[in-house]
Amino acid sequence: MTTTGLVRAAGCVLWRPGRGLDGAPLEIALVHRPKYNDWSHPKGKLKRGEDARSGAVREVREETGMECELGPALPTARYVVDGRPKEVRYWAARALGGVFEVSREVDRVVWLGPGAAREWVTEGRDRVLVDALLEVLGVGA
Template identity: 65%
Template sequence: MTDGAAKQGQPAGAELVRAAGCVLWRRSPHGDDGIEICLVHRPKYDDWSHPKGKLKRGEDALTAALREVLEETGHRCIPGARLPSLRYLASGRPKHVVYWAAEARSGSFAASTEVDRIVWLSPAAARNRLTQPRDRALIDALMQALHTA
């Protein structure tokens, strides 16, 4: 880690955790013109978030994001616009998560020890369900990306 990283609020000597994820969405099955956003529940943290995870050695961020969506939600998706990245501390280590919008195409959820539930919610309901306030800006970015596409 460089001195510049420490100056940007990252603890000196702490290795950056690189992760990637998606704001997974689908067209509402209720016949309206709306969309629904998928959130995952992680029992280890008892939180609701967007599907995401750490990059494997040599893996690029988009490949990791799509892999994590499939592993955590059971859904295959088509990536869309790049969304803002988030930087924060996780367990005392700096974490950088890169996100994409991704439209769900096929699949079905199966609970695991990592993710025990998913929900599909309207954007407003998803904003309210997210545990971390920092994740809410990703919904705004998704909505902007979908309206400008």
């Protein structure tokens, strides 16, 4: 994939310690985007001059209402959208707190155990990120 016309984006696999509802050691936040009717990890395009880490934190805040602490880098997703290459850099991010508010871009946020999160995400590349999060945190599913 060439970098000509490359769309740069960043996001996080946002997590918090499990709340005991299904016995999962942690919960992962997924966002629903009504425009695409999909479930994914919070992510978005970088603003001009914005570095990927700052963009990832901003997107989490904008899409979930959560402040977060970035952890290890996760695999970068590369794919084509509308004929243009897109690169999304991801990090593991622990949720520190906040309040979700519905927006034009995201109308729902759910917190799910890893197994359920794998089932809910729309794209296979997002399932890979769930597994990568568990690996870097040293947590079993």
